[in-house]
Amino acid sequence: MSSCLASLDIHPLRNELYNELHSRPFQVLPTPARVSQIAVLTTPEQRQAQFHHLQELHRLLGHPVPEKEVSCFEHTFGTLRVRREMHMEFASYTFINLAASDQAPFLETGISPLPEGWLEALTGTVIAAFHLDVGPAAEGTRDDLDYVRKHFEGMRLVGSSPQEGAARVWGTFRLHSDGFGRFMVLNHHMSDSQLGRLTQRLMEIETYRLMSLLALPVARDITPSLNDMDEQLAVITRSLAENEAVDEETLLARLTHIAARIEAFRAQSTFRFSATRAYHRLVLTRLEELREDELSGHLTLTEFMTRRLTPAVKTCEAVSERLEDLSRRVDRASDMMRTRVELAIQSQNQQVLSSMDRRSKIQLMMQHTVEGFSVVAITYYLIGLLKLGLDSLQGTGLEFNKTLVLGIAIPVVMALVYLGVRVVHHRFIRMAKHQ
Structure with a gap:
């Protein structure tokens, strides 16, 4: 079979296309475990520095240094598992502490085994940082709640029972006193691979929901300017509709200025708004994959996201659509102005031609x-x-x-x-x- 393929023209990307679906495998996670994830916004210049920083971790822990950077790197240093994933805008670092511990949840975390000072030297801008504590579940929901509440600093809990009650997930989607977010997974009867997929989805939900919200400050900053331009455009359009005597040159200058500002805002926000829609879809997909059941008296993760995240994303979409609508309205107003100017020019040309015709007749009579x-x-x-x-x-x-x-x-x-x-x-x- 291989000899038959050797004689054929093989696409140069064939192997990469096959490997792409396997480039980010799910974790296999035992119970108990302590997991920490940090996502940092990364520029192309910082990526190489981050890879050198990862190599330094191998040197500090006495392991062979990786020579080639890959999109998803994973290595186990004894009881510490480190995973680094490169995305379009950010890099995510997952640290899994598999050592046995009798400490209370979140006192010992996934980053506890890291060499001192290594994490502080990581380049990039932190956008997400949170801990997950994975442990066995108690016999009843009430026992779970009593155990969970004291580890979330009195904050309001969001929780659900995913995968038909195979586990319980608790979180607050808030920052705690250590500057990290917190999730707690109580495993009832999940296998290690199922638990790995569950924690991976939770980490992606938290990271992607924060990435999707990056566009909200942009939308809020743009909105007052859009209101101002909308009013200006309404005044210009009204003056054209009422056939008022206007200075066409001044109006065209104002329309050009508005169009330039709109294009500047679009250049500033188009990528961010598009990314927000993509991240939001990923969040919704991961929530569907959880297959949550409600825990009495608490919002599920899906309900919380639908109530809080979706309106923010809709705000960004509304601002994006408003930018497009304003751009189209400016184009139509400019077309009306150009038509008005062309009609004025044609009228002037007609007057000039009539004047020339009169002068020609006079010249003919004189001739x-x-x-x-x-x-x-x-x-x-x-x-x-x-x-x-x-x-x-x-x-x-x-x-x-x-x-x-x-x-x-x-x-x-x-x-x-x-x-x-x-x-x-x-x-x-x-x-x-x-x-």
Whole structure:
């Protein structure tokens, strides 16, 4: 079979496409375990520095240093498992402490085994940081609640029973006194692989919901400017609709300024709003995969997200749609202004053409008048020449009545001159029509 494939043209990305679906495998997580995740916003320049920082962790813990960076890296250092995943905008670090411990939840966490000072030197901007404590469940829900409440600093709990009661999940979606968020997973009868998938979904829900909210401050900052531009555009459109006498040049300048501001806001926010929609869809997908059952008296994770996260995302979508709507309205107002200016220009051109037509008629009348004078003038000069010729003939002794000849010649010459001028005039007219 391999020899048959060797003779075929294999796509260069074939192996990568196969491996892509396996690049981020689910965790296999035993009970008990303490998990910490930190997600940091990362620039392309910081990614290389983060990889060098990961190599430094291997040196500090006495393990072979990885040579090549991959999108999902995982390594176990004894009882500490470290996983680093690279995403489009951020990098997530998951630390799993598998050592046996008799400490209360969240006193010892996933980052407790890290070398001192290593985590503090991590580059990037922290967007999410939270602990998950995974332990066995008590016999009854009331026993669970009594155990859970004292570890969340008195904050209001959000909880559910996912996977048809196979576990219970508790959290607050708030920051605690250590600066981290907290989740507690109480395992009833989940296998290690099921528990790994559950914790992975919880971590993704928390990280993606924070990433989706990054657009909310942008939307709030843009909204006052959108209100101002909306009012300006309404005034401009009203003046056009009421056919008021306006300064088109000033209005076009104002419309251009509004359009420039809208494009600047779109350039600033389009990616952020699109990312928010994508992250929100991921959150909803992960929530569906939990298959939650309600715990009496508490909001489920899905209910909490639907009530709190979805309105924030809808706000961002509304601002994005409003930007697009304003852009279209500015385009329509600009089209109306251009049409109005073009009509004004056409009216001016029509007036200019009418003026030119009047001047052409006057010039034609003047030309006819000049033609009449020119016929008289040419006749006068021709008769003068004829008189000189007749004087010369009389000087040779030829006898004739010069006065009679001149009297007869005047109307004849004038008629001939007139006919000649008209012939030339009509020839020029034919040339103009032909062109």
